[in-house]
Every structure is written in structure tokens, then in C-alpha cells.
Amino acid sequence: MSPTEEKPYKVGLALSGGGARGIAHIGVIKALLEHEIQVDVIAGTSAGSIIGTLFAAGKSPEEMKTFVESASLIRSLFPARPNKGLxxxxxxxxxxxxxxxxDSFDALKIPLHVNMTKLSTGETVVRHSGMLFEIVCASCAIPLVFQPVIIEEETYVDGGLLLNLPTSVIRDQCDVLIGVNLIPFREVPEKKIKSVKSVLERCFDLTIINHSQLEREICDVLIEPEAVSDYHIFQFQKVEELIELGYQSGLKAIPTIKEKLELVKH
Known part of the structure; x- marks a missing residue:
């Protein structure tokens, strides 16, 4: 679409995956709301699909925080191990x-798009209508950690495997696209990647970073808090810190967002 073509929505928000780092999305949303930036359409991957769902359902940042704490995502994501070992x-x-x-996309207050990865074909599948919760679970199903999710006899895993920052999903639908990327590139000291767990996390990050470059480039505004790399993807106990980190990054982006919105005023 050219800049002169009319698009259905003014502001789009793309929320990346990132495990526990996804809690930082709450802080970004808090900053947007405080400065009366109205989001008209959302795309979310993995952890971003959880926060995106809550936001699209009309939940406030405080309610999102309560969800994260009361649902205890540690329990949510680490129940008793099933027989398959996953x-x-x-x-x-x-x-x-x-x-x-x-349990429906159609009942949400803000249009939401959630992507997941179809294992059989190796393609990204995006849903924006129909049953909601199983789609979000599929988008969060990290391979080798969680059981894949079966939907209509097809097997799906984490959407972040192929499309972690889903900006392309809604790029043509909005005038100003805000992308929040919680797996930014940063060099890691050699001494920090000695354990098997740290090696696996670093490999996970590098794979996603490689796939996200184009998605980063098509944002009008990219919010990418570098300090989020200090938190690993299963560090769910750092709720307050992650929200504050996202909030401060969101505040820094507000002037740029307002400038972009001024440019598209008709």
C-alpha cells in the first residue's frame, strides 16, 4: 500500500514473543494509554499473544498485572509433567x-491477530476469528518444552519460531505501526553462556533475531528495550521490574509516535 491509500485502522500494535520478557508489554501499553494513544488493531506472537488478548479484551494494565500474578504464569506454564515428558x-x-x-476473537473490543507455526508445512498461520484460547496456547507452545497444540487435526507450535515480531501481519491495515520487540540483539559475554541452559537460550534468541530483521524494519516506531536481554525467558518472578522496563521504553517512544500520527492526519 502506498502512504496515500486509506487504511482501515490508524494505529497498530505488534507484540513480540519472549517468554517472561513478554510481561514488559504491559508497561508499554500503560505508557500508550497514559498518553491517550488509541490502539486500533493488534498482532501478537507467543507471550505477546497473551498480553495482546488481555488488552484486546479491554483489560487495564493493572488488570493485566493481576492476571500475570494471580494466574502465576510459573504454574500456568509449568504444571505437572504429562506422560510424554513435555x-x-x-x-x-x-x-x-x-x-x-x-472464547472468541469476535467478542474482543480491539481486533486481534495471533500467529502460530504449522509443523506439517513449516508455515506461519494467522488467525483473527473463531475460537481464541486454543490459538493463543498454540502460539505459546515452545518446541521441546511444551506439547504441540492440535487444532482441526493439524499440529501447531510457537508462532515465534518463524515470526516472532508480527509486524507484517498488520502492516497494510494501519497508518502508524508500533512494534515492540523483546528479543533484541545484544552481544553476551562468553562467561554468561557456559551452562547448557544458557547455551540453549542464546541459540533460541539468535534464531529469532535472525528472522526478525525485516519485521523490525517495517515498523513506523520500534520499541526495543535493550535491558530486557538481562532477563531469561522463564524468569516470571520479575513482574514489577519487567513492567517498569517496558513502561520506560514506552515513554521514550511517545514523542515519535505523536509525530507519526501528526503526519497521517487528514
Whole structure:
């Protein structure tokens, strides 16, 4: 689309995956709301799909924080191990159903797009209508950690595997696209990648970073808090710190967002 073509929405918000780092999205949203930046359409991947769902359902940042703390995402994402040896996302589905009245994209207050990865074809699949909770769970199903999610006889895993920052999903739908990327590139000291866990996390990050470059470039405004790299993807106990980190990064982006909005005024 050219800049002169009319688009259905003014402001789009793309929320990346990142495990526990996704809690920082709450802080970014808080900054946007405080400065009356109205979001008209959302795309979310993995952890970004959870926060995106809560936001699209009309939950305030404080309610999102309560969800993260009361649902205890540690329990949500680490229930008793099933027979297959992988973890399941049943508890996450259950918590979503407790906090959101209808299991439907169509009942949301803001249009939402969630992407997941289809294992059989190796393609990104985006949903924006129909049943909601199982799609969010599929988008969060990190390979080799969680059981894949079966939807309509197809097997799906984490959307971040192929599209962690889903800016392209809504690029043509909005005038100003804000992307929040919580897996930014940063060199890591050699001494910090000695354990098996740290090596696996670094490999996970590098794979996603490589796939996200184009998605970063098509944002009008990119919010990418570098300090988020100090938190690993399963560090769910750092709720306050992560929200504040996202909030401060969001505040820094406000002037640029307002400038972009001025440019598209008709």
C-alpha cells in the first residue's frame, strides 16, 4: 500500500514473543494509554499473544498485572509433567477462560491477530476469528518444552519460531505501526553462556533475531528495550521490574509516535 491509500485502522500494535520478557508489554501499553494513544488493531506472537488478548479484551494494565500474578504464569506454564515428558498449556487455557468472558476473537473490543507455526508445512498461520484460547496456547507452545497444540487435526507450535515480531501481519491495515520487540540483539559475554541452559537460550534468541530483521524494519516506531536481554525467558518472578522496563521504553517512544500520527492526519 502506498502512504496515500486509506487504511482501515490508524494505529497498530505488534507484540513480540519472549517468554517472561513478554510481561514488559504491559508497561508499554500503560505508557500508550497514559498518553491517550488509541490502539486500533493488534498482532501478537507467543507471550505477546497473551498480553495482546488481555488488552484486546479491554483489560487495564493493572488488570493485566493481576492476571500475570494471580494466574502465576510459573504454574500456568509449568504444571505437572504429562506422560510424554513435555509440559502442557491446559492451565493457561483455564486462566484465560477465567478472565475473559467469551472464547472468541469476535467478542474482543480491539481486533486481534495471533500467529502460530504449522509443523506439517513449516508455515506461519494467522488467525483473527473463531475460537481464541486454543490459538493463543498454540502460539505459546515452545518446541521441546511444551506439547504441540492440535487444532482441526493439524499440529501447531510457537508462532515465534518463524515470526516472532508480527509486524507484517498488520502492516497494510494501519497508518502508524508500533512494534515492540523483546528479543533484541545484544552481544553476551562468553562467561554468561557456559551452562547448557544458557547455551540453549542464546541459540533460541539468535534464531529469532535472525528472522526478525525485516519485521523490525517495517515498523513506523520500534520499541526495543535493550535491558530486557538481562532477563531469561522463564524468569516470571520479575513482574514489577519487567513492567517498569517496558513502561520506560514506552515513554521514550511517545514523542515519535505523536509525530507519526501528526503526519497521517487528514
Amino acid at each position: 509440559l502442557n498449556l491446559h492451565y493457561l487455557n483455564k486462566q484465560l477462560s477465567k478472565h475473559i468472558k467469551e
